[in-house]
Amino acid sequence: MEALRFTGSTKKLEYVQIPVPKISEPNQVLIKVAFSGVCGTDLHIISGDFPCSQDTFTLGHEFSGTVVEVGSAVQNVKKGDRVVVDPNDGCRCCDFCHSGNPHFCKIGGQTNLGVHRNGGWGTYALVPTNLVQKLPENISLEQGALAEPISCLSHGWDLLSPVPVGSRILVIGAGIIGSLWACILHLQGHRRVTVSEPNTNRLNILKKLDTGYDLVTPNTLTKSSEDPNYKFDIVVDCSGYCPAIEQGLGLLDKGGKLCCFGVPPPGAKISVAPFDLYDKEITIFAVKVNPFSFVKSIGFLTSLGSRYLDYGRLGIEVFDLKDYPKALEALKLGKVAKAVFRL
CATH class of the missing domain: 3.40.50.720 (NAD(P)-binding Rossmann-like Domain)
Structure with a gap:
């Protein structure tokens, strides 16, 4: 599969072919990525201005797709479901997490998808089931790619x-x-x-x-x-x-x-x-990220609809993953409001 991989220690971004990830734990979901957005945070990561994993990993924390396989313990989604992904998680054990503030968790922030572990700038993404949100039928996968920023x-x-x-x-x-x-x-x-x-x-x-x-x-x-x-x-x-x-x-x-x-x-x-x-x-x-706000994000997506979320009217341009240099340059120059990869 194709992927955009970033190495934090060298600040190097590469377009590569890597094996499709396999489910190895009962709570995992394998997603065929449809659309994956480029966030300002991604630009900061690539330029070395935002802390991320020092290892090599797949960038991308705003993505939608279709479930192709689920682990044995997964109950909230099934094969064929159209989904979006919340990239942020807490340890679910500390005082911050138990008080409803997982975005303050000092452990969980180090596991965020697309920042510290593999994200959605690839054909497939392996995601814990608790971070997967099913899309209603009236929301397209294109609109779903905006679920994370709207959350x-x-x-x-x-x-x-x-x-x-x-x-x-x-x-x-x-x-x-x-x-x-x-x-x-x-x-x-x-x-x-x-x-x-x-x-x-x-x-x-x-x-x-x-x-x-x-x-x-x-x-x-x-x-x-x-x-x-x-x-x-x-x-x-x-x-x-x-x-x-x-x-x-x-x-x-x-x-x-x-x-x-x-x-x-x-x-x-x-x-x-x-x-x-x-x-x-x-x-x-x-405002720091999106604690427990993905359900509300889905509500906003439904209410905003095509009146507001049309890619052309928002200035969003879609690129193939291999054309990532063009996408990043267009963003830096302000020629587009947002770049989204189509996998």
């Missing part, structure tokens, strides 16, 4: 809520995550939304969603901020870029919330004036 947004939505309709909202970054935030906000009835993005290609892609949102560059935000009344109730940063986060923080009105959703490089810092936090009663929180 992270679902967790963020839970932390951010309630969001009163009519709130003034700023989304920073118009990559695929910013676009999906725009979709979910629009689905929930929010219309006073501004999206800031320096790459005009990405802004033009976002126009295809026909949300009616204000699509601006950071320079436009800077000029608008000269008006003391130009403020937002909520800022959702999807960039992980510290100057952009600081700009968004400065545009929050009294009682505002800053959601740090984008993943910055380790060690990156922002400057915050504690007096401003006190004076405005600002809330700052971050």
Whole structure:
């Protein structure tokens, strides 16, 4: 089978042919991968900016596919089922896991699919049954490939809520995550939304969603901020870029919330004036992955449907796995909002 393998110790990515994995434990599921997304985290891993396994493994933590074989103890899915995969797991023994916060688990995070063990950038993937979620008939495998990022947004939505309709909202970054935030906000009835993005290609892609949102560059935000009344109730940063986060923080009105959703490089810092936090009663929180939010993600996929999840309108381009250099380059240049491999 074909696979994209990454070696953490040498930072080397290779397209190779490897044997199809075999079920060796009763709780395993063998999945024929259909679509597997490229996440910003994958780019950080490849560039050496995100911690991962130092061994050689198959990348990819956003994928959908069809079950081709199951272990003897598997009961939740069967051969032929269309499924998506939650790549994150905890040890299920520690205090964090037992209190419903497996994403804080100090052991489980070291076993995440596509980051520390084999993931979905290959023809087949071997997955523990507890990480497999069956797709409803009304959700396509293409849409299912977005289940993992939307599950992270679902967790963020839970932390951010309630969001009163009519709130003034700023989304920073118009990559695929910013676009999906725009979709979910629009689905929930929010219309006073501004999206800031320096790459005009990405802004033009976002126009295809026909949300009616204000699509601006950071320079436009800077000029608008000269008006003391130009403020937002909520800022959702999807960039992980510290100057952009600081700009968004400065545009929050009294009682505002800053959601740090984008993943910055380790060690990156922002400057915050504690007096401003006190004076405005600002809330700052971050979102880490998707604890127990895959069921909610399936709900979002069903509600969003083809109105929002059409690949063409989202700026998602599909590539063959062997064409991975083209996919990664298109992402880095912002020519596409997201790249997805078709296996």
